[in-house]
Amino acid sequence: MVRAAVTEFARGGYLGTSTETIAQRVGVSQPYLFRLFPNKQAMFLAAAERCLADTTRVFVDASEGLEGEEALHAMADAYQRLIADDPEKLLMQMQMYVAVAAAEAAGDHEFGDRVRAGWETLWDRVHLALGADVGETTTFLAYGMLVNTLVSLGFPSGHRIWSGFYDSAQPPKG
Amino acid sequence: MVRAAVTEFARGGYLGTSTETIAQRVGVSQPYLFRLFPNKQAMFLAAAERCLADTTRVFVDASEGLEGEEALHAMADAYQRLIADDPEKLLMQMQMYVAVAAAEAAGDHEFGDRVRAGWETLWDRVHLALGADVGETTTFLAYGMLVNTLVSLGFPSGHRIWSGFYDSAQPPKG
DNA sequence: ATGGTTAGTGAGTGGCCAATAACTTTTCTG
DNA sequence: CAGAAAAGTTATTGGCCACTCACTAACCAT
Numbered sequence: 001m002v003r004a005a006v007t008e009f010a011r012g013g014y015l016g017t018s019t020e021t022i023a024q025r026v027g028v029s030q031p032y033l034f035r036l037f038p039n040k041q042a043m044f045l046a047a048a049e050r051c052l053a054d055t056t057r058v059f060v061d062a063s064e065g066l067e068g069e070e071a072l073h074a075m076a077d078a079y080q081r082l083i084a085d086d087p088e089k090l091l092m093q094m095q096m097y098v099a100v101a102a103a104e105a106a107g108d109h110e111f112g113d114r115v116r117a118g119w120e121t122l123w124d125r126v127h128l129a130l131g132a133d134v135g136e137t138t139t140f141l142a143y144g145m146l147v148n149t150l151v152s153l154g155f156p157s158g159h160r161i162w163s164g165f166y167d168s169a170q171p172p173k174g
Numbered sequence: 175m176v177r178a179a180v181t182e183f184a185r186g187g188y189l190g191t192s193t194e195t196i197a198q199r200v201g202v203s204q205p206y207l208f209r210l211f212p213n214k215q216a217m218f219l220a221a222a223e224r225c226l227a228d229t230t231r232v233f234v235d236a237s238e239g240l241e242g243e244e245a246l247h248a249m250a251d252a253y254q255r256l257i258a259d260d261p262e263k264l265l266m267q268m269q270m271y272v273a274v275a276a277a278e279a280a281g282d283h284e285f286g287d288r289v290r291a292g293w294e295t296l297w298d299r300v301h302l303a304l305g306a307d308v309g310e311t312t313t314f315l316a317y318g319m320l321v322n323t324l325v326s327l328g329f330p331s332g333h334r335i336w337s338g339f340y341d342s343a344q345p346p347k348g
Numbered sequence: 349a350t351g352g353t354t355a356g357t358g359a360g361t362g363g364c365c366a367a368t369a370a371c372t373t374t375t376c377t378g
Numbered sequence: 379c380a381g382a383a384a385a386g387t388t389a390t391t392g393g394c395c396a397c398t399c400a401c402t403a404a405c406c407a408t
Contacts, residue, residue: 192394192395192396193395193396193397194394194395194396204395204396204397205397205398205399208396208397208398213396213397214395214396214397
């Protein structure tokens with residue numbers, strides 16, 4: 001079910017995705033989702049946490065047994081593959097960021113706390129994989145966020161906007 | 175009016191902001207907005223373009239007459255000030271990215287085209303300011319996108335997640 | 349003044365959507 | 379096989395929201 005939520009929320013965002021849509025993808029009636037989760041936000045949170053955990057795992061797996069430059073390139077390649085294989089993970093990240101901002105603005109801090117915790121875990125794993133180098137970690141994640149942005153904006157592969165990236169950080173589809 | 179749209183859309187996102195809310199901020203009746211714009215998306219587009227143009231101008235003004243490292247630091251400082259002064263510009267950017275993704279997914283490419291054009295202009299101006307160095311431009315924008323992300327997520331100033339940034343790229347409020 | 353254009357409003361409509369309540373079916377257990 | 383619990387459904391409701399329509403008030407040139 002969380003898988004379906006990731007797919008649909010990634011496409012439509014929190015407000016743009018009806019619980020009915022998720023229910024249809026799961027193959028279940030809409031009210032039943034409210035037995036599995038107390039409300040819509042909880043569904044979104046589950047999807048966000050799953051998405052963060054999956055992304056973290058991709059980095060951990062890719063860098064396993066490697067160090068320094070090698071780990072960096074392995075992780076960059078792995079992220080490229082992640083984006084190519086299921087860009088919904090990337091879009092879900094973006095949806096997550098704006099959803100947290102909205103929740104915070106509405107006075108709901110618990111939602112943000114959970115997402116920040118997930119992000120910190122991601123940060124820590126990358127940090128460890130890069131030999132506990134803070135600067136490298138920040139730079140790596142910075143490039144990742146730019147990739148997220150440009151993919152969200154729909155810049156096609158080969159567009160001049162991508163020219164500052166190494167081959168190992170290229171965008172998704174052709 | 176576009177100013178009001180930026181403020182409200184930044185806070186609530188495209189779907190989370192009612193035209194009634196914008197109308198109230200403008201001090202005008204809600205139906206009147208539909209005389210000024212054909213539909214809600216056009217209001218959002220106007221806000222997005224304004225936001226991109228404003229941000230571009232911040233970079234252009236900051237780097238005027240400077241070159242290389244000096245221009246880089248001036249622009250980084252200017253962005254820091256922009257975020258501190260009105261973070262809504264930053265949030266509007268994030269809202270813009272997911273809105274484009276949603277529009278593209280819905281088969282609407284014109285909206286994305288307009289936003290991409292604005293982003294390309296931003297890129298070109300930064301590129302020029304940084305001595306036409308593609309790598310520097312990409313790196314600068316990458317850090318900017320990471321800042322956007324972390325601010326959206328609500329990581330407070332001083333949090334360890336910011337430790338990989340130079341002083342000139344620190345987050346907003348105290 | 350008069351007739352046209354511009355600026356603006358109040359009231360309504362059709363559609364969507366999260367959440368609830370009450371009911372039915374399946375499955376497990378002894 | 380009884381009977382409770384787990385898994386699921388249909389029907390509904392109350393509220394919001396983009397957008398339209400029909401109307402009014404102010405300006406402005408002749």
